[in-house]
Amino acid sequence: MAVDCPFCRIISKEIAAEIVYEDEEIVSFKDVNPMAPVHLLIVPRRHISSLADLKAEDTMLMGRLLSVANDLARAFNLDKTGYRVVINCGQEGGQLVYHLHLHLLGGKALSPSIA
Numbered sequence: 001m002a003v004d005c006p007f008c009r010i011i012s013k014e015i016a017a018e019i020v021y022e023d024e025e026i027v028s029f030k031d032v033n034p035m036a037p038v039h040l041l042i043v044p045r046r047h048i049s050s051l052a053d054l055k056a057e058d059t060m061l062m063g064r065l066l067s068v069a070n071d072l073a074r075a076f077n078l079d080k081t082g083y084r085v086v087i088n089c090g091q092e093g094g095q096l097v098y099h100l101h102l103h104l105l106g107g108k109a110l111s112p113s114i115a
């Protein structure tokens with residue numbers, strides 16, 4: 001756990017969040033400032049600061065994060081209409097919270113633009 005990391009504090013239940021999924025290595029909760037009707041964050045329990053810090057041994061974990069995103073898309077009825085999975089990385093990538101996370105967005109027609 002990293003000191004002063006908001007997502008570590010959510011994972012350890014020090015601060016509240018609307019958790020929608022958890023297993024031994026992954027937690028998902030609703031984004032506090034949703035950009036779409038469904039906006040979930042999917043995070044590893046282990047503190048990894050950003051996508052840029054992934055190591056070769058994290059490959060399985062990364063695959064599992066995407067797989068959980070797909071499972072949640074089905075659970076939130078997004079699978080027929082479609083959805084978007086986003087990872088912001090670093091300052092110019094728009095990353096605000098330095099604990100690796102996937103955004104799962106859906107429930108409306110999202111802009112085709114990604115930048």
Ligand code: AMP
Pocket residue numbers: 006017029030031032033034041087088094095096097098
């Ligand atoms: P990013 O720009 O990819 O780092 O996105 C960080 C996301 O975390 C933003 O969409 C925030 O709204 C969201 N966020 C920040 N703090 C919390 C929190 N305590 N609970 C839920 N979502 C949060």
Ligand code: ZN
Pocket residue numbers: 001002005006007008009046047048098099
């Ligand atoms: Zn953290």
